[in-house]
Structure formats: structure tokens, C-alpha cells
Amino acid sequence: MSGVVLKGVTKKYGPITALRTMDLRIEEGEFITLLGPSGCGQTTTLRLIAGFIDPTSGQILLGEDDITDLPPRKREIGMVFQDYALFPHLTIKENVAFPLRERKSDPSKIDQRVSELLDLVRLPGVESRYPSELSGGQAQRIAVARAVAYPPRVLLMDEPLGALDLKLRETMQIELRRIQQELRITTVFVTHDQTEAMTMSDRIVVMNDGRIEQIGTAEEIYDHPVNAFVADFVGRINLFDGVLVGRDQDQSVVEIFGGVRVKVAGSPSEEEKKLCIGIRPENLELLPSDVGATQANVINGTVVGRTFSGNLVDFYVEVGNNQPVLVEVPAARRSFEVGDKVQIVWGAEAGVVLGAD
Amino acid sequence: MRFSRHRSTRLLGRLCFYAYCSLSYIFLLSPIVVVIATSLNGPSSTSEASFKFPPENLSLHWYWNIPSAQLEALGLSFGLALVSAIFACLLGVPAALGLVRSNLPGKALIAAVFRAPLQIPSIVTGIALLQLFYVIGDATGFYWQGTLLGLAIGHIFVATPFVVGTVTAILQRFDRRLEEAAVIHGATPWRALRRVTIPVIMPGVYAGALYAFMVSFGDVPIAIFLTAPGFVTYPVEIFYALENDFDPSLMASATLVIFICLLALLVVQKAVGLDALLKSGGTGSTR
Numbered sequence: 001m002s003g004v005v006l007k008g009v010t011k012k013y014g015p016i017t018a019l020r021t022m023d024l025r026i027e028e029g030e031f032i033t034l035l036g037p038s039g040c041g042q043t044t045t046l047r048l049i050a051g052f053i054d055p056t057s058g059q060i061l062l063g064e065d066d067i068t069d070l071p072p073r074k075r076e077i078g079m080v081f082q083d084y085a086l087f088p089h090l091t092i093k094e095n096v097a098f099p100l101r102e103r104k105s106d107p108s109k110i111d112q113r114v115s116e117l118l119d120l121v122r123l124p125g126v127e128s129r130y131p132s133e134l135s136g137g138q139a140q141r142i143a144v145a146r147a148v149a150y151p152p153r154v155l156l157m158d159e160p161l162g163a164l165d166l167k168l169r170e171t172m173q174i175e176l177r178r179i180q181q182e183l184r185i186t187t188v189f190v191t192h193d194q195t196e197a198m199t200m201s202d203r204i205v206v207m208n209d210g211r212i213e214q215i216g217t218a219e220e221i222y223d224h225p226v227n228a229f230v231a232d233f234v235g236r237i238n239l240f241d242g243v244l245v246g247r248d249q250d251q252s253v254v255e256i257f258g259g260v261r262v263k264v265a266g267s268p269s270e271e272e273k274k275l276c277i278g279i280r281p282e283n284l285e286l287l288p289s290d291v292g293a294t295q296a297n298v299i300n301g302t303v304v305g306r307t308f309s310g311n312l313v314d315f316y317v318e319v320g321n322n323q324p325v326l327v328e329v330p331a332a333r334r335s336f337e338v339g340d341k342v343q344i345v346w347g348a349e350a351g352v353v354l355g356a357d
Numbered sequence: 358m359r360f361s362r363h364r365s366t367r368l369l370g371r372l373c374f375y376a377y378c379s380l381s382y383i384f385l386l387s388p389i390v391v392v393i394a395t396s397l398n399g400p401s402s403t404s405e406a407s408f409k410f411p412p413e414n415l416s417l418h419w420y421w422n423i424p425s426a427q428l429e430a431l432g433l434s435f436g437l438a439l440v441s442a443i444f445a446c447l448l449g450v451p452a453a454l455g456l457v458r459s460n461l462p463g464k465a466l467i468a469a470v471f472r473a474p475l476q477i478p479s480i481v482t483g484i485a486l487l488q489l490f491y492v493i494g495d496a497t498g499f500y501w502q503g504t505l506l507g508l509a510i511g512h513i514f515v516a517t518p519f520v521v522g523t524v525t526a527i528l529q530r531f532d533r534r535l536e537e538a539a540v541i542h543g544a545t546p547w548r549a550l551r552r553v554t555i556p557v558i559m560p561g562v563y564a565g566a567l568y569a570f571m572v573s574f575g576d577v578p579i580a581i582f583l584t585a586p587g588f589v590t591y592p593v594e595i596f597y598a599l600e601n602d603f604d605p606s607l608m609a610s611a612t613l614v615i616f617i618c619l620l621a622l623l624v625v626q627k628a629v630g631l632d633a634l635l636k637s638g639g640t641g642s643t644r
Contacts (some may be wrong), residue, residue, distance in 0.1 A: 050541055073539045078543045085534040089556040098552075100541030198545065 003186060004029040004049060009058030011044050018044040021058070021209045026154075026188060031180050033189045033197040036233070038296035044154050044189045045207075049188060051075050059061040062153055074090040078152030081158045084143040086131035090120075092142055093127035105142075120179060143180060155180070162168045162198060173199050185188045194234045198222070206230050228354045233279040238279050238325050239354070244324070251348050257320050262297045263348040276294045276354040281328035283350035286315060289341040301325065303340045317344055318331040323350030389615060396420070397606035407605045419609040427610045430594035434574055434585060437505065439571035441512035442566040448513065450555075450562055451570075456521070457528040466477025473560075474515045479578035486511050501583025511583055514571035517556040519572060522564030527561030567625060 004026040011019040019041045026032050034042035040265050042243045047053050048059060051072035060068045067075050078099070086095050097112045105113070118124045123139035131139055140160060147155055160176070177200050180187050191197055197204050198218040206213045206229075207220060214226045223230035228239055236292055249261045254277055264277050287293055289300060298338035305316035306323055314325035325344060328336075361381075391410055398407050399414025455461070456468050474482065490507055494500035501507030535557065539549035580590045591596070591614070598607055 051535070052537055052541075073543050073545060075541075077541055080537065081534045081538060083532075083534070085532065085538040087535060087538070087553055087557075089559075098539070098544075099542035102539075102548060146538075147544065255429070 002070060003030070003061075005061040006045070007059040007061070008048075009045075009048060009055045009060060011048060011053065015209055019048070019055075022212060024205065024212065026186060028186055029184045030085070031040055031177070031189065031200060031202045032186045033191060033201040034202045034207055035191060035194060035197040035204050036213075039047075039314055040207045041210040042192075042207050043158060044093065044210075046158055046188060046190050048081055048156070050077055050156055052229065064291070076150075077157045078147035078149075078156040080140075080143045080147045080155070082159045084139045084160075086129075086142060086146070088131050089130055090127050090130075091127065092131070092134070095131065095142060097151050098146060103150045105150065110224075113149065117149055120148075120182070122175070124287055135279045136164050137170075137172060140164065140172055141169050141175070142183060144176065148179070151183075151185075153336075155185050157189045159191055160189075161191070161193075168195070176200065181346075183321045198234070203307060204234075206233060208233070211299045223352075225278065225352065225354065228276050228278065231352070231354055236281055236326060236328075238281060238284070239280075240277050244273055244275055252353060257299075259323055260299055262299075262351070262352040264353050265349040266353055277351045278354050279351045281326040283286065283312070283346055284325070284327040285345050286317070286327050286329060286336060287343045287345055288336075291343070291345055293343055293345045295345040297311075297346050299344045301342060302346055303336050303338050303342055306338060307335070315342075316344060319344070323343045392608050393612045393615065396612040398605055412540075417609075420604040420613070422604075422606045424598070424606065427591065427594050427606075428597065430589050430591040431610070431614065433589070434591035437508055437512060438570045438573040440505070440509050441516050442564060442569040444462045444509065445515045445516040445569035446562055447521045449458070449517045449565060450524050450558075452517070452526055453521050453524035454554075457525055472518050472571050475518050479515060479576065482511065483514060483579040483582035486514075486579065490583070498535070502583050502587050508580060508583050511579040512576060515576070515579065516569035516572045520562070521567035523561045523565035523568065524558055527558045531557060563625065 004024075006022050006024040007177050009019060009022045010017070012189075022041075023039055023047075026342050034045055038041050039199055044053070048055055051067070051070060054180065055068065058068075059066060062075065062077075068166055086097065090098070093111075094112050096117050099109050101107075111113050114127065115124065117296075118126065121144055123141045126134070126138070126142075131142070140295060143160065145209075157176070161172050164172060173196060181215065189197075189200065203215060204221050205215050206339055214221055214230045216224075221230060225237075227235065231237045232239060239256075240256040240262075242254040245255045245261065246253040248263060251263055253263055254275065255261050256277070262277070270295065285295070299319050301317040301319040303315055303316045307314045310329065311331055313329050313335065315327045315329060315336060317327055318324045327344060392411050395408055395410055396419055397415050397417070398409055398412040398413075398419070399416040400418045401407050401414070405581050424559065456471070458465060461467065486507070489501055490501040501510070503633075531554070535553050539553045544552060574594060576590070577592045577596055580593045581596070584590060584593050594612070595607065625637055
């Protein structure tokens with residue numbers, strides 16, 4: 001097992017740049033997720049590590065070894081594909097044994113290894129079936145078993161859960177994480193589902209338009225996004241464009257909506273005048289308009305929409321002529337109707353300052 | 358929800374549907390039924406009486422009187438069709454792989470060349486090959502007409518496009534990730550081809566081979582130029598028999614062939630399934 005290092009890796013397709021000088025160090029045994037909208041370069045990164053495509057420039061290291069020019073079969077990598085890519089004409093046993101046979105394992109030990117692997121993915125006894133006889137979740141487990149059969153130095157997963165329904169996807173997230181922890185295997189996981197990324201990963205690499213926007217743990221990225229793209233892509237957030245108008249101790253005073261002044265903890269490093277502040281909808285609170293508010297920031301508005309999702313209620317509150325502000329309230333709390341006049345209140349520490357786009 | 362349409366209208370629609378289906382079947386099957394039935398006529402003095410439909414004096418008389426030349430020709434045709442199908446696959450499968458997978462300039466042109474035998478009337482192909490064989494014969498002293506080699510070349514020429522077509526069709530639907538999965542898990546490109554690609558496209562190969570077999574087996578226009586006395590394929594032998602000594606033994610031998618073909622189809626269906634054949638629909642075009 002080994003870590004993976006990308007050194008200034010660039011991939012161009014003619015005039016189109018799919019990946020811009022990517023530098024990334026993946027630690028040994030780490031579960032790292034490349035997260036971003038489809039086509040942002042995450043799959044390109046994965047295919048570069050696999051060796052299906054060659055970088056235009058840069059270097060890829062596996063442990064201490066430079067694998068940039070090595071063909072895929074010599075990289076000792078395991079991979080789980082979108083839609084699994086199980087061999088339809090081979091039985092489950094032959095599918096799982098494929099890497100063992102191709103990598104010349106001792107034939108007398110193959111049967112035992114296959115049954116160990118099926119135990120690992122908790123699907124024993126399916127050796128003689130064919131992939132078409134498996135459900136999506138089962139096929140997924142077999143794809144994992146095949147990928148780790150001949151212990152790979154790195155495990156790559158390309159949106160492996162995309163084809164499953166929500167309930168199964170949640171189960172498989174936990175299963176994949178368990179298997180990864182059991183084997184302590186370096187894993188690179190690609191997804192565009194931020195919940196998936198947050199529940200499974202040690203670290204998340206948020207990517208956009210062929211470059212890395214931010215690298216960090218789920219908490220770091222959720223609580224301290226470095227820019228509006230990350231804040232918006234990971235979780236839900238209200239973004240307000242504003243102008244820095246002053247300082248109040250360690251707080252910044254920002255004018256938004258062309259006149260409303262709000263306070264935000266911290267201050268932009270440079271003297272940027274234009275900036276963007278982001279506030280997660282669960283950090284906002286709603287009060288009736290006739291109650292005196294004690295929080296640092298108060299804006300008056302009107303409820304223009306509400307959606308109920310079981311444990312939560314989303315309120316859309318219109319403030320002036322701007323895009324409605326999203327406020328997330330636990331369903332048990334007091335409720336408002338569409339048309340009610342309300343106050344949106346929040347503390348200065350609830351918002352984050354982001355650079356303007 | 359309640360449909361406003363009357364039950365009687367729906368019944369009428371259904372009847373029309375059944376009638377249409379029945380007519381289609383009658384159209385397709387009646388010639389075969391006539392052939393089989395006529396072959397069962399008993400022996401009689403006049404030639405007209407021997408071709409009665411429905412048959413009189415049911416008997417297998419004519420089956421015992423199939424001329425041995427027809428049976429020999431049948432053997433030759435089977436062998437020839439088998440050889441043609443095998444060589445059509447050996448040429449057609451790599452051609453299809455190249456056409457679908459490569460970035461060759463002029464791919465469309467190459468694809469057109471591979472389809473060309475289908476667009477030339479077989480009779481022209483037959484004459485052209487005969488002419489070619491004369492030229493080759495004059496130059497080398499080896500005349501290929503009237504040999505298995507010459508006939509096989511003609512049949513492989515017309516049969517290969519069918520294999521190219523079915524294999525191309527199945528390759529275009531082939532999931533390239535299967536090959537990537539093979540390669541990343543340790544297979545060399547050659548092993549990936551042998552253990553993954555070829556087995557997965559095999560239904561297309563079988564379908565193409567079956568087409569190739571049938572094209573060769575049923576061919577008259579090419580074979581009629583390239584056969585020689587004592588070396589005649591079954592359809593050509595039947596053709597001569599129709600011209601010269603026409604009697605119900607012809608129907609008997611035709612019936613025999615029908616049942617052999619039926620049996621062969623059943624075996625193929627059992628072994629590989631004909632779904633691929635039906636789905637690939639003959640000669641798919643290359644994108």
C-alpha cells in the first residue's frame with residue numbers, strides 16, 4: 001500500500017484543458033474524495049492515476065515510484081467503475097478471481113481467496129452466479145471484491161454509488177467505508193454528491209473547472225469554505241454580495257442589499273472592498289416581526305414560500321427585491337405562514353466572509 | 358380511469374390484428390407446406406399425378422429415389438458453407454474491430470469497401486470471379502474455377518460483410534470499461550481481448566457466421582459460374598435438376614434440407630441464442 005502524489009499534473013485535449021497543474025498528496029491509508037460537478041476534472045484525475053490516459057505534463061508517484069509512464073496493468077491498482085463493469089460472461093467467482101489469475105497468483109489458493117473476499121463484502125456463496133443475476137447493490141459489492149482481490153496499492157472508485165437508490169446508497173456508503181478501514185487501503189473516490197463525500201472521506205478535494213478549489217476535512221470545508229463556489233457546492237448557503245464599509249473590533253461591517261448593514265466575524269485579509277458573505281440556512285433564525293431581537297443582525301422580510309421535509313421546514317423569505325433568503329427551521333419550532341412578516345436574525349459568528357467572484 | 362371506447366371496437370381491432378398476423382404466417386409458410394406435402398405423393402405413372410396437392414397415396418417413395426448426385430452436392434454445400442462461415446469470421450471480426458476501434462483516416466471508405474459485396478449483384482460477382490480465375494489460370498497454370506478454393510473465395514467474398522455488420526453492431530454497444538477493468542486488474546491488452554472482448558462479442562460473431570453460412574448455402578448466381586461437372590453445389594444441382602429431369606424426388610430432397618436447417622437453427626438457438634442475430638439485424642453501418 002502506498003500514498004499517491006500528483007506533481008503539477010496537467011491534461012489537455014486539444015485546446016481544452018481538463019486539468020490544470022494539479023498538485024495533490026494523498027496519504028497512505030487515506031480515504032480521499034474528489035468532489036465537484038460532473039466534468040470538473042475529477043474523473044480525468046482518476047483516469048490519469050489509473051493510467052487509462054497520459055498526462056500532458058506532470059508526474060504521478062505511487063509511494064516512491066514514478067508511475068507516469070507505466071501501463072495500467074503494472075500499476076497494481078484496483079478500481080471500482082461506475083455501473084460496476086463486471087464481466088458479464090464470467091461467473092462471480094471468475095470475476096473476483098480475474099486479478100488473481102492475471103497477476104499469476106498460486107492457482108491452488110484462488111478458491112480460498114475468493115471466498116474470503118466474498119465474506120469481506122458480506123455476500124458469501126454467490127460464486128457460481130452470473131452478474132446479470134445480481135441486484136445493483138450486490139453487483140457493487142462484487143465490484144469491490146474484484147478491485148481488492150489482489151491487494152492493490154491504491155483503490156480507485158469512480159462514482160460507484162451513482163446507480164443505486166437512496167436507501168441502498170446510504171448502506172453502501174457505510175459498507176465501503178468499513179471495507180476501506182478494514183483493509184487500511186489508500187482510496188481515491190470520485191463523486192458529485194456532497195453528502196456522500198462528507199460521510200465517507202478523511203479528506204475532501206473540492207474541484208471545479210479543472211482545478212482544486214479547496215482541500216480539507218468535511219468539517220473544514222463545510223464550516224470554512226474558502227470561496228463562494230465551495231460554500232455553494234458543499235451544503236446549502238445564502239450568499240450575499242456586499243461592500244466592506246467598516247470595522248467593529250474583530251468584526252467587519254458589510255453593507256448588503258444596497259443598504260442593509262450586517263456584522264460578520266473576522267475580516268478579509270486584504271483591504272477588499274467588494275466581498276461576499278455566506279450564511280448557512282440552519283444558522284439563521286426566524287422571529288415574528290413584533291418581537292424585540294437581541295442578535296447582532298436583523299433583517300425584516302416576508303415569507304414567500306415554505307417546504308416541509310419531515311424534520312425540517314425551509315422558509316423562503318423575501319427581503320426587498322432580492323433573491324429570497326433560505327432559512328431552515330426544525331419542524332417542531334413555531335411555524336409561520338406564507339405572507340407573514342418576519343425578522344431574520346443571526347449572530348455575527350454565523351456568517352463567513354468569502355472573496356467576491 | 359374509464360375508457361370511452363366501446364368493447365366492440367376493441368374486439369374488432371383485436372380481430373384485425375389476428376387476421377393480419379395469420380395472413381403473414383400463411384404468406385411465409387405456405388410455400389414450405391406445399392413443398393413438404395408434395396414430397397409425400399405416392400408413385401404414379403403420369404408426371405402430373407406425382408405433383409398432386411394435397412398429396413395422394415401418402416408415401417415416402419420419393420425419399421428413396423433422391424438421386425445420389427443431389428446428396429453429394431448437399432455434402433459439398435455444407436462443407437463449403439462451413440468453410441465460408443469460418444473464413445468470413447476470421448476476416449470479418451478483425452475488420453469490425455478495426456472499423457469501430459481505430460482512428461484510421463478514411464474509415465468510412467473502408468467500411469464502404471467492406472459493404473460493397475452486398476451492393477454488387479451476385480451474378481456480376483460470379484462473372485467477375487470467373488474472369489479473374491481465367492486470368493490467374495493463364496498466368497500461373499492453376500485454374501481455380503471448379504475447385505473448392507475458387508468457390509470458397511466467391512462465397513467468403515459475399516459472406517464477410519454479414520460478419521462485419523453483426524460484429525460492428527455489437528461492438529458499438531460494447532462497454533469499453535470492461536476492457537479498462539481487465540487491464541487495470543492486470544491483463545495485458547492481448548489477454549483483455551481474449552478473455553473479455555472476444556467472449557462478449559461472441560453472440561455477434563455467431564450471428565454473423567450463421568448469416569454467412571446461409572448466404573453460402575443458398576447461393577446460385579456465383580456458384581453457377583464456378584462449379585464444374587462432378588463438382589456442383591446443392592442449389593446449382595437442384596437448378597439443373599429442375600431444367601432436366603423434374604420429379605418429386607426434388608421435393609423430397611428439398612424437404613430434407615428444410616428439416617436439416619430447422620434442426621441446425623434449433624441447435625444454434627440452444628447453444629448461443631438467436632436474440633443477438635435478430636437484434637443485430639444483418640449489416641449495421643459503421644459510425
